[in-house]
Amino acid sequence: MPGDHAGVTDHDIRVLDDAEYRAAHTLFRGTLHYPPAPDDQWKYAQETYDAGRVLGAFADGGMIGTVQSFPSAMAVPGGAVVRHAAVSRVGVRADWTRRGVLSALQRAQLSAMRAAGDVVASLRASETAIYGRFGYGVASRYKHLRIDRRRAAPRSRVAGRVRLVGGEEGERIARGLFDELSPVRAGTISRWPAWWGISVRRVVGEENLRVAVRSAGGVDDGYAIYKVTPGVHDASDEKPSTLTVMDLWARSAEAWADLWLFVLGVDLVDRVEAPGRPVDEPVEWLLGDRRACRLADLEDESWLRLLDVPAALAARAYRSAPSVVVAVRDAYLPENAGSYRISAEGAVRTGEAADLVLDVDALASVYLGDVSFGALAGTRRLEVATPGAAARADALFAVDEVPWSGTFF
């Protein structure tokens, strides 16, 4: 299919075959200013390329852009799980940018994902200006905690048992627990099998992989994966020994607290860094000195795209409240455009006049419950045709828990 931005039709988009994946990977890394992956890294990346899910843009006989996705599932409010495509490795060669290549790749990818039955897609954005125009909206955020371990003074001790399990066995236990615990909370997703190699084993090194597994009564109920970067212990704050919590999931509050107490108890560590954590995670309440735990960052996490708006609206649960008619605009997938009556019983297409009018990226932002219709109305991101309709929509869309994905890709 030809590129279609501002009349430019000088490139073509097609699905790549497996002989082209390494070239696509090299192209993508180049757009991030990284050199090609050496063989020992490519072995992890290669596994993440899925047949039919990698697109390339071509011009002058060469590849000039690429985008791909990983097969996944996402939990939505109320607990239903929908098909989800995890979009990643978006790049256009520097000599071809701002000529519509990404727009053409997006158009092709969005249509292909919807046609394949994916209900939603999500991505992590390198820059915030890129994806709104394609219908992606920020739908969850994460926080980065930085804990001064020397000051933390935990208020309690590990109550269950936490043991370190190395290598394949540790990963097997972590993967089993993860698959049970996600997707459950709204915004959490399933991980494709190759995620573990590239995001865990490659990062910590296969020989270093240790998983802290928590159990009570002989039953495993949570795990933490962490790595320690040794510094100059106690010398100064300039080069602290740092423990980074890479992944921490627990079946219960007791298991969660024990895992945090365990990582805070590892000796010869000055600082604990925990990027990518849920906004509502109350780590500071475990500590004697809550100011030892600082919010280092609060950032957009999931950029969500509702690929099939009727299916996505029908999949999530709504609270008991008066119904509202929402009109949706979607420039890239016009089959989603139209009005939907949303009530406690669900969501159905309707020809009735709209109470609220919004673009599909704004609908994605309210979909998991991270931001309110009221906030979007107040910041002029949606039009209120019927006074009071934003408050009605907020009552319907209210959630118990802030959404979070917890999986970086």
Ligand SMILES: CC(C)(COP(=O)(O)OP(=O)(O)OC[C@H]1O[C@@H](n2cnc3c(N)ncnc32)[C@H](O)[C@@H]1OP(=O)(O)O)[C@@H](O)C(=O)NCCC(=O)NCCS
């Ligand atoms: C981001 C990137 C893929 C965009 O590709 P592109 O082919 O230049 O995008 P397009 O020409 O289709 O741009 C479409 C629109 O988005 C805008 N846009 C694209 N990238 C943008 C950016 N980084 N910042 C602001 N606006 C951007 C364009 O100006 C254009 O706007 P217009 O339609 O109003 O003219 C490319 O710049 C790139 O590879 N960057 C480095 C790698 C990267 O950041 N990848 C994303 C990883 S998540």
